[in-house]
Amino acid sequence: xxxxxxxxxxxxxxxxxxxxxxxxxxxxxxxxxxxxxxxxxxxxxxxxxxxxxxxxxxxxxxxxxxxxxxxxxxxxxxxxxxxxxxxxxxxxxxxxxxxxxxxxxxxxxxxxxxxxxxxxxxxxxxxxxxxxxxxxxxxxxxxxxxxxxxxxxxxxxxxxxxxxxxxxxxxxxxxxxxxxxxxxxxxxxxxxxxxxxxxxxxxxxxxxxxxxxxxxxxxxxxxxxxxxxxxxxxxxxxxxxxxxxxxxxxxxxxxxxxxxxxxxxxxxxxxxxxxxxxxxxxxxxxxxxxxxxxxxxxxxxxxxxxxxxxxxxxxxxxxxxxxxxxxxxxxxxxxxxxxxxxxxxxxxxxxxxxxxxxxxxxxxxxxxxxxxxxxxxxxxxxxxxxxxxxxxxxxxxxxxxxxxxxxx
Ligand code: SIN
Numbered sequence: 001x002x003x004x005x006x007x008x009x010x011x012x013x014x015x016x017x018x019x020x021x022x023x024x025x026x027x028x029x030x031x032x033x034x035x036x037x038x039x040x041x042x043x044x045x046x047x048x049x050x051x052x053x054x055x056x057x058x059x060x061x062x063x064x065x066x067x068x069x070x071x072x073x074x075x076x077x078x079x080x081x082x083x084x085x086x087x088x089x090x091x092x093x094x095x096x097x098x099x100x101x102x103x104x105x106x107x108x109x110x111x112x113x114x115x116x117x118x119x120x121x122x123x124x125x126x127x128x129x130x131x132x133x134x135x136x137x138x139x140x141x142x143x144x145x146x147x148x149x150x151x152x153x154x155x156x157x158x159x160x161x162x163x164x165x166x167x168x169x170x171x172x173x174x175x176x177x178x179x180x181x182x183x184x185x186x187x188x189x190x191x192x193x194x195x196x197x198x199x200x201x202x203x204x205x206x207x208x209x210x211x212x213x214x215x216x217x218x219x220x221x222x223x224x225x226x227x228x229x230x231x232x233x234x235x236x237x238x239x240x241x242x243x244x245x246x247x248x249x250x251x252x253x254x255x256x257x258x259x260x261x262x263x264x265x266x267x268x269x270x271x272x273x274x275x276x277x278x279x280x281x282x283x284x285x286x287x288x289x290x291x292x293x294x295x296x297x298x299x300x301x302x303x304x305x306x307x308x309x310x311x312x313x314x315x316x317x318x319x320x321x322x323x324x325x326x327x328x329x330x331x332x333x334x335x336x337x338x339x340x341x342x343x344x345x346x347x348x349x350x351x352x353x354x355x356x357x358x359x360x361x362x363x364x365x366x367x368x369x370x371x372x373x374x375x376x377x378x379x380x381x382x383x384x385x386x387x388x389x390x391x392x393x394x395x396x397x398x399x400x401x402x403x404x405x406x407x408x
Contacts, residue, residue, distance in 0.1 A: 001026065001161055001178035003148050003205065006034035007124075008362025008383035009184030010131035011083075012351075015391025016182070017138050021398075024141040024176060026163060028185075029200050031132050031144055035186045035363065036380065038198060039124025040241035040315065042094075042105050042117035043087075043384070044377040045080040051112045053077045060378060063109040063271045064371020067221075072368040075349055076378065076385050083384035084116065091130040094118050106246035107376035109271040113246070115377045121241050121313045127380060147171065148204060151181060151212040151358065158212065158357040179398045180357045182390050183209060183345065184383075187363040192338035196225055196239040205364040209345045215354040218343025221372050224276040225339035226251075227293050229319065229332070237337045238319045240293060242376050245269060247312065249295035252331060253282050259291075273373040276336040283335065292331035302328050340379060342370040348404065351390030356403035359390045 002013045005027035016023050027034070046053050056077040061068050088094065094116040095103040105115035118126035136142070145167055152160040152175060160178045164171035185205025189197025210216055227244070231237035245251075245268040253259050263278050264270035279291050299305040306328040310317045320327045345353050345360035347367050353360050360366075362383040369382055397403070 001176065001181045002184060003027075003161065003181065004034065004184030004186060004362065004364070005031045005132070006036035006184060006186055006362055006383060007127055007131065007380050008387035009034070009182070010135050011384050011387030012182045012184060012359075012361050012391040013135055013140050014131070014138060015388045016394050017140060019392055019395040021395050023139075024143060024178070025135065026143045026146045026148065026161065026176075028147045029145050031135070031142065032128055033198065033200060034128060035197055035201055036383070037125045037128040038196065038239065039127075039380055040121040040239055041107050041243045041377050042115040042123040043084060043127070043380040044107075044110065044115050044375065045084045045381055046077060046114060047081055047084060047102060047116060048104065048112075048114065051114050055111050056080070056114060059110050060369065060375045061371070063373050063375035064369075065271075065273070065373050066371065068371030069368025072349060075389075076369045076382060079385045079388075080381045083381070083388060086388075087127060087130065087384065090134050092118060092127050095120065105243050106269070107242040108245065108269045108275065109266070109375055115243065115246075117243065119314070120311065121243065121315045124380065143176075146174075148185065148208055149173070151208050153212050153355070156356065158355055180359065180394050182351065182359040182361060182394065183364050184360075184362045184387065185364045187341040189338045189341075194228070194231060194237050194335070194337040196228055196237060196337050196339045203341075205360070206344055209353065209355075209358065209360065209364070212355055212358065214358060214360075215346040216344060217346045217366050218372075219341070221342035221370075222338055223272060223340040223342060223374055224336040226272060226275040226279050226336050227334040228337040229323065230290055230335050235323070238316075239339075240316055240332075240334055241313065242272070244293065244295055244313060244316065248298050249293055251275070251279065252292045252294050254286050254289060254292070271373055272376060279336050290333035290335045293327075293334045294331035295327050296330065340374055342366070342372065342374055347386070349389065350393035351386055352393070352397070352404065357398075359394065361387045361390045
């Protein structure tokens with residue numbers, strides 16, 4: 001049983017089917033409505049000859065502020081390229097240069113522009129589409145929409161899920177037995193007033209795991225994305241990808257001062273927690289008013305900047321213009337917003353939790369790769385790498401009945 005339908009859950013389901021499991025996938029909205037489809041910047045991975053796993057590992061550990069698990073981070077960067085190639089084989093068309101090579105993307109705290117993207121700034125949506133199509137074509141039973149009420153525990157092992165099946169008007173309670181459950185329920189951004197996360201990100205998977213007795217850790221490590229179009233009564237907050245700063249956009253206070261220059265040698269491309277904290281301080285000093293993201297100088301003329309922004313960031317460009325702003329002409333107001341939960345259900349390197357027959361993958365899990373601050377575009381990668389590992393492990397685990405001691 002897989003609960004959740006973002007990159008981690010869908011990948012786990014596909015790998016579990018390939019390793020011989022009969023898989024049921026439960027999702028609380030339509031399959032496509034996971035947080036994955038809102039990921040803009042891309043997926044990080046060592047896909048170029050002049051990049052290296054050592055450099056990606058170093059960047060991951062530095063961004064994690066020394067609190068990552070180095071072994072988990074090593075698995076992430078070593079196995080990342082194979083998972084990215086798998087996504088390509090499954091139909092994800094990452095953006096390419098006219099000569100055929102991948103377009104390189106730079107994001108904060110990366111020492112190399114190793115972020116691949118699709119549709120400019122629609123990477124998550126391209127990945128979600130391809131994986132959903134593959135899962136729908138595979139021998140996976142899909143239950144949608146179905147809310148995870150609880151995990152069912154007997155004699156200390158997980159034996160199934162207790163669901164509310166159907167939409168909000170007349171849900172039906174249903175219990176489905178399972179030899180193993182892979183939680184892929186995502187994060188908890190909706191706990192915050194301002195978040196980039198969609199309505200489904202309510203943390204209920206972590207709550208269910210806690211009630212089942214699973215260990216959780218690092219829940220205090222919540223990442224705030226620095227640059228989000230502020231929400232209002234009429235509009236939800238809207239993410240402005242770090243890739244915009246990777247292309248050269250800068251941050252300014254109300255007076256036009258480029259404040260990040262004084263804070264970190266990498267200025268706007270400092271680790272995300274550094275930038276978000278600094279923006280919060282600047283906002284406090286200007287009575288809570290947003291700071292400004294200045295993308296007006298990305299090309300020599302306004303006309304060229306307009307064309308560049310529309311081509312490179314079509315989704316963001318449309319959202320900015322819908323709000324009546326022309327970001328090629330003047331800087332736009334941005335604030336930080338809750339974005340990603342680094343902590344979660346404690347797992348080993350194959351997604352196993354402290355409760356036998358319960359796995360956790362993706363944002364609901366705490367594999368240890370992100371430490372106190374996730375490196376940009378490592379989240380899709382983590383979902384793919386550890387989703388695959390859990391899917392690969394589950395059949396053999398169920399057959400053997402063994403469950404390694406997570407502390408060992
Ligand atoms: C972004 O595009 O800035 C978000 C990417 C991420 O959260 O890794």
